[in-house]
Amino acid sequence: MKNTSIILVVFLIALQIVACKKADFLNAKPDASLVVPSTVADFQALLDNDIIMNGAGNNGIVPGLSEVGANDYYLRNPYFNSSMDLISKNEYTWAENPYPGAYINDWEYPYRAILASNSALDGIQKILRTKDQQIAYDNVVGSALFYRAFNFYQVAQVFAPVYDSITANSDLGIPLRLSSDINEKIFRSTVKQTYLQIINDLKQATTLLPVNPTTGNRPGKPTAFALLARTYLSMQDYTNAYLYSDSCLQLYNLLIDYNFLDISQRLPIQRFNKENLLNAILIGAKPVLYNSIDSSLFNSYASNDLRPKIWFGTLANTPHLKCSYDGSGFPYGGIATDEIYLIRAECEARMGSYAAGMADLNNLLEKRFVTGTFIPYTAINSLDALSQILIERRKELLLRGLRWTDLRRLNKTPQYAQTILREENGTTYTLQPNDPRYVWLIPDPVIGFNPGMMQNPR
Amino acid sequence: MYLKALRNSWPSRRGLPTKTLLIMKLIILLTVIACVHATAGGFAQTVTISLKNASLETIFKEIKKQTGYNFFYNYDWLERANKVSIDVKNAPLNQVLDLCFEGQPLTYEIVEKTISVKQRSLSNQPNEVDPSIVPIDIHGKVVDESGKPVPGVTVAIKGTKKATTTDENGEFTMNRAESNTVLNFTSINMQSFELSVNGKSDIEIKLKSKVTSLGDVTVEYSSGYQKISPERATGSFSVLDNKLITRSIYSNILNRIENLTPSLMFAHGDIPSNSSATGITIRGQSTIYGNSDPLIVLDNFPYYGNIDNINPNDIENITILKDASASSIWGATAGNGVIVITTKKGQTKRPQISLNTSVTIQGKPNLFNVNTISSADYIDLEQSLYGKGYYAGYFNGNPYFPAVTPVVQLLNDVDSGIVSSTVAQQQINAMKTQDVRNDETKYFYRQGVNQQYSLNVSGASQNINYFMSAGWDHDLGNMVSYQTNRITLRSINTIKISKNLFVDAGINYVQGINQNGNNPGQNYIGANVSTFYPYAKLVNNNGAPLPINFSYNNNFLQTSQNVGLLNWQYYPVADINREENKVKTRDYTANIAFRYKIIPSLNAEIKYQYENQLVDGTNLYSDSSYYARNLVNIYTQVIGNGILSFPIPIGGIIYYQNSELVSHQGRAQLNFTQSWGSKNLLTAIAGTEIKSTVTTGNSNVEYGYEPNSYTVQSLINYNINYPFYGNLGNGSIPVVQNISKTTDHFLSYYSNAAYTYNNKYILSGSVRYDEANLFGVETNEKGAPLYSFGGAWLVTNESFYHFSWIDYLKIRATYGYQGNISRLTSAYQTQTYGTAVNVPVVDASIKNLSNRNLRWERTAQFNTGIDFISKNKIISGSIDYYQKNVKDLMGQAPIDPTYGLINYSGPGFFYGNVAGMKVNGTDLELNSRNLDGRLKWYTTFLFSYTSSKVTRYLMPVNSSGSTYLNASSSINPIVGKPLYAYYSYPYAGLDPSTGNPLGYYQGKVSNDYASMATNIPLDSLVYNGSAQPVYFGAFRNTISYEGFSLSCNISYKLGYYFRKHSYDGGLPTSWTLNGDYAKRWKQPGDEKQTNIPSLLYPADPNREQFYDYSSILVERADNIRLEDISISYDKDRSKSSTLPFSHFRLYAYMANLGVIWVANKDKIDPYYNNILKPGKSISFGLTVNF
Secondary structure: OHHHHHHHHHHHHHHHHHHHOHHHHHOOOOEOOEEOOOOHHHHHHHHOOHHHHHOOOOOOOEOOHHHHOOOOEEOOHHHHHHOOOHHHHHHHOOOOOOOOOOOOHHHHHHHHHHHHHHHHHHHHOOOOOOHHHHHHHHHHHHHHHHHHHHHHHHHHHHHOOOOOOOOOOOOEEEEOOOOOOOOOOOOEEEHHHHHHHHHHHHHHHHHHOOOOOOOOOOOOHHHHHHHHHHHHHHOOOHHHHHHHHHHHHHHOOOOOOHHHOOOOOOOOOOOOOOOEEEOOEEOOOHHHHOOEEOHHHHHOOOOOEOHHHHHEEEEOOEEEEOOOOOOOOOOEOOEEHHHHHHHHHHHHHHHOOHHHHHHHHHHHHHOOEOOOOOOOOOOOOHHHHHHHHHHHHHHHOOOOOOHHHHHHHHOOOOOOOOOEEEEEOOEEEEEOOOOHHHOOOOOHHHHHHOOOOOOOOO | OHHHHHHHHOOOOOOOOHHHHHHOOOOOOOEEEEOOOOOOOOOOOEEEEEEEEEOHHHHHHHHHHHHOOEEEEEHHHHHHOOOEEEEEEEEEHHHHHHHHHOOOOEEEEEEOOEEEEEEOOHHHOOOOOOHHHOEEEEEEEEEOOOOOEOOOOEEEEOOOOOEEEOOOOOEEEEEEEEOOOEEEEEOOOEOOEEEEOOOOOEEEEEOOEOOOOOOOOOOOEEOOOOEEOHHHOOOOEEEEOHHHHOOOOOOOHHHHHOOOOOOEEEOOOOOOOOOOOOOEEEOOOOOOOOOOOOEEEEOOEEOOOOHHHOOHHHEEEEEEEOOHHHHHHHHHHOOOOEEEEEEOOOOOOOOEEEEEEEEEEEOOOEHHHOOEOOHHHHHHHHHHHHHOOOOHHHOOOOOOOEOOOHHHHHHHHHHOOOOOHHHHHHHHHHHHOOOHHHHHHHHOEOOEEEEEEEEEEEEEOOOEEEEEEEEEEEEEOOEOOOEEEEEEEEEEEEEEOOOOEEEEEEEEEEEEEEEEOOOOOOOOOOOOOOOOOOOOOOEOOOOOEOOEOEOEOHHHHHHHHHHOOOOOOEOHHHHHHHEEEEEEEEEEEEEEEEEEEEEOOEEEEEEEEEEEEEEEEEEEEOOOOHHHHHHHHHHOEEEEOOEEEOOOOOOEEEEEEEEEEEEEEEEEEEEEEEEEOOOEEEEEEEEEEEEEEEEEEEEEEEEEEEOOOOEEEOOOOOOOOEEOHHHOOEEOOOOOOEEEEEEEEEEEEEEEEEEEEOOOEEEEEEEEEEEEOOOOOOHHHOOEEEEEEEEEEEHHHOOOOOOOOEEEEEEEEEEEEEEEOOOOOOOOOEEEEEEOOOOOOEEEEEEEOOOOOOOOEEEEEEEEEEEEEEHHHOEEEEEEEEEEEEEEEEEEEEEOHHHOOOOOOOOEEEEEEEEEEEEEEEEEEEEEEEEEOOEEEEEEEEEEEEEEEEEEOOOOOOOOHHHHOOOOOOOOOOEOOOOOEEEEEOEEEEOOOOOOEEEEEOOEEEOOHHHHHHHOOHHHOEEEEEOOOOEEEEEEEEEEEOOEEEEEEEEEEEOOEEEOOOOOOOOOOOOOOEHHHHHOOOOOOHHHOOOOOOOOOOOOHHHHHHHHOEHHHEEEOOEEEEEEEEEEEEEEOOOOOOOOOOEEEEEEEEEOOOEEEEOOOOOOOHHHOOOOEOOOEEEEEEEEEO
16 A cells, blocks of 8 residues: 555656646747747848848849840840740740749749748837837838838839839739738739839838948848839839939949959959949849840940950850859849939939939949040930930849830830840741730739739730 | 545455455465367377376376366365376276266366366365455466466456456456455456365466457557457457568568558559658548658557667567547547557566578669660660750850760761761760660669578566567668668566566667668769760770769860869769768667556556667768769869869768757556456556657768878868859858757647446547647647547347357447647747858748647548458458548648748648548458368458548639649649549540640640640549559468468559650650650651650640640559568477477568559559569578577
């Protein structure tokens, strides 16, 4: 009997220990690397994921479609025949439905970054903005808003029609995901709502972001101004585009003097160079990766222009992008000051102060030519200035995910509208100005998941 | 309180003070009732004896020898008996017995062929003190003929309602019984027996099996918590006894149980096994994304180590728990069924030494089972494509420097004027005769040799049972350089500390070493090509290894060589031994258990097991390996003319991957067994269990390994983004530094009970409550109560049962819930951490979005079955029918990518309890004894039918049917269809003018492949059927004569489909094509003979996809195969006294014998659908018992 009692007592004590520690025992983390985000640092970490937010590691974040259909490059026929898959061929030749049934990264990657932004925005609301973490807190909110806007902007450039103030209220824009809730309804907003959301997010971000972000992956206040300028430019709202490009350059206006770059290096430009306001990579569309630079564009660089020597190498005896602003061979899709100079210059020319515009242009180009050989450009009037600035804009910003948007917006003005051509295997493919194919189809699976969603017209 | 109440209800007629009992001395010592089971007939009924002053024992032995009759007696009584002188000739047996018992205090009784010796009425013994006035505690043990304990025997005091039951050790205690009590032993499967205690308090009783029991040797079911006698079970179990386990020779225990029991299916070939490590399903798959492996229990605890660490030579038997009643005791982890592995324990009194050794020779695999384009055809195709400019992109400074095959290189060299066309043609003609599979067979493959040695010592004395074993397994695999070594040491002992306290202690140590070099075999070899070109030559005419074209083109390699980089060529044959991949596993298990008998009907046990498994993985790429040279070269920086720097130092590269598993498992359990009124028996267990498994891991890489000085380079700069040599890209030096930790915590409470009335009616029930640290779910939501109940009716024990041709008939039915766990997701949003790629900051990515409604998967299963044995056991078997309703299945619901939950490749998804399935099926096992004389012929027939259907799935059916046309192993559940199924494009033959494959689009014959790829809805596709067998089973025949035995097993799988591989009209993308290329459509008229489409240039991927997934390529996978042949010769000392050991067994075993019949017309063995076919294997072995 004695033994029995002892065993029972031991048994009961053991049970009690288990019961007391039960909550701890059952709350142990099943995987130590899993964290329920709860601190400002957790959310900052989410936004610091440069694969998802910046497309680092050659993953890309800016839709490759923003360059695939544009005309700054072409594909040599052997590459078209042997190295392109069906979707790449279709995209390159502006097929009616280039990617039937396929899931397209150009849609998915931006929305993944939008999810991260929304998660940070939703999560940080539950944290008190105490005094000692104000700056970090504001940086998270500002960055999240910035990234959300950046990605809405990028998606809108390829999957929604170009902004037209007359029809913006009825044209279909993109789905605006504004929370991380998996139950949120997905539907297309109007173009007006899309751009309004981008602008509101960015304006709010400008009040929260620091002037000098700590890394080239993070947006700062000038970056948000720059994206506002770019957004207004795409909306052909040149007054506001001027205003925000100017705001950006007021805070940050450094340019690289190409004379100081080492031409003998294969990659003479550094990632996070001084013109970089936000590092981002184009999603690697195959045609763009095998690019040969459009011959007339390539031939338009003057012999004392350093840019082709820095940027281009040779691929199959044709000029080929060798080093982008990412400091790698992968096309850069981020925001850099050269673009903002060009936005300000263009807006100045359009607003009548063409001299200021030419000054901005010359300021930039002076840094691109061999020292002492640059003869500043002059213009006789605003229109002349604008023409020159647009030509230089193309020469400076090629393969940066900007050309498609430029084509779309310039096509709205008959004077600058152009028909672009492709030729492969004896077939000529043509894309007329304002062709419906300037709006890529929303990937079929997205329409499949949302049976009521309107596809872009063909 | 509980215990007190129990004690109070304990039936006791006379309450004597405990002291009295303690003072009392034991009157008589150990009593043994010996019984030798009857041998086959042919003995005389008359006796001839001439003995003087002989003991009764001597006389009994003589009578037994002559008549074959057995005696049941008590030695003590015989000692008190008078000596006898007897002299009879051919006297009838009862006359002789009457003579012997004349004047003795004993008498006898003959029942069948057993003579029970009994005491004469005690009142006739005036000299004895009447012991009936002194109550005693009787402790006893019931064993069967082979000495194994028999649990569940009802022990009743005759004439009273007092009764108890033997526990799992066959032991029982009857407190405060009268010392002249007569005990009545009854059991469902043992013959009843009466015994007069006669004052003894410690007795051992040997009972005989009833003829009507289930088998020759009844093996109990083990649920891992308790042992259940088959007759008392309501659930669906199968037991594989030691004889069946040792029938085959595989060194992995699970391989040994295939095709031996219904409902257990192993995946082979195209049969998918998406989330399974073992490839085993029990009664069909009942989860979609959860783990589909059955729970494996080793003795008492779930086993989470590597299954290869279990030495099959240590295994006594295996129980498979199939229905809810059998397995629900395992709760949330039992959803896929449970396999309980029971190890050997010491049993026999005499120490036993057993030695087993075997060697298996495994033939080389057949590489020609892979249908590949001939070298000549391939070269012709290359030449033709070259002429069309197909390879132009590979020359002229392509930045990616892809390699081209030798023929393409030669053609280009001819064009560049480097080689004359006649020379080139000569070389090309020579290459047309080469087939790389010959070299591969010769240099990558060999005959496999597997050796097994195992030695064990076991025994049992009064207070200790012991079992110790050592094993060594050595396996040289079929692929050159592949080998494994395993050492297992095991010791398991049971110590009786006191009458009521037992301790089990065991230690197990396993060391396994698994190693291989870089032998690509026929598999993927990396870079931008996935196979060797068909005419690759791996060695030159002298047998010296040759390089093959691989990754980079020749010009690039030549330039790099000139610049001073390391040799950049890949020599497949030489490279085999330049890599050493080694995984060393050490697994220590220690367990201890205390069993304490509180009162006779109640015992408590506490069990604890500690396991520590260390896995130590090393991949060593020596400096000469292609891997190391390639990496060094890629990072080489050309500083100036002829000046190079090597950011990755020249030398070898070592990767380390270590992991450690530490698991603690504890259990406290009460076992209750009580019978009363001789008709009622209640057994119950209740307990709590706690489990903690922590797995940690780390990995690392070292560069610049130097084997001579045994050093590595530590000064590596991982932060610089280096441009790669030759415009190959850029990147920093790969860092492999990972640590990981996972924790599994479980806390469970369980109980089950079974009540048997009058050995006819059985009711059972069980309940279990599990809690786990499933991440994020709040503690109070973690539980998952799972229960089951069932009943059985032993029809043959009814008094009205009179059919003489069925000796045993049991009908049973159960219903209950099993659970399954998926750790794929959690209730909260979680993220994982890492480091950003381009900047040195901590970053995070979202692992999953919050889902508060997360539950565990549940399977409700109804099972009903019949067990039967015909007269003389000519036919016996069981039939089961079951229905499973699987609820709350974790589903991978594809999700609109706009939600942002995406993979790097492909569509996004989230996990939730979104799906349901229904599975129903039938299991049948029939055993027959066709001949049962000296020549025996036994047959076992196994049949399983299992049909599963998805009943609920959240995702809408995709508007494009082509989404569902993929490899069978990917899951695209469709409501109303099996989880794994084949769909295909309707096929309409070849276009007679072009050789284009034709399909149907919008009801018309069409070659609009692009539209078919996107716009054909699912219901316009052909539904071919299940990708998993619907019917399967085996047919086993064993013929034995004397010690010889020949057994052969034939298996079958029916009612399922596979997708054939063929040539789809496309161009080579990986340096090879399907061999059906030769049979392609070439000119009009060919469509009458062939279904293989014409070659199309330029290629149209949609056309290829159409053909690859067209209905013409889906075939029936049904097959019947000869699994194995096993031959053995056994010899026992009892049969041949000159044998130097007690038993030996010589055996041979043949496996991988191939198919007998396949349904498809191309005679493709669906197990090896265009993959390597393993060679036949043959084993020889010897088992000796001393």
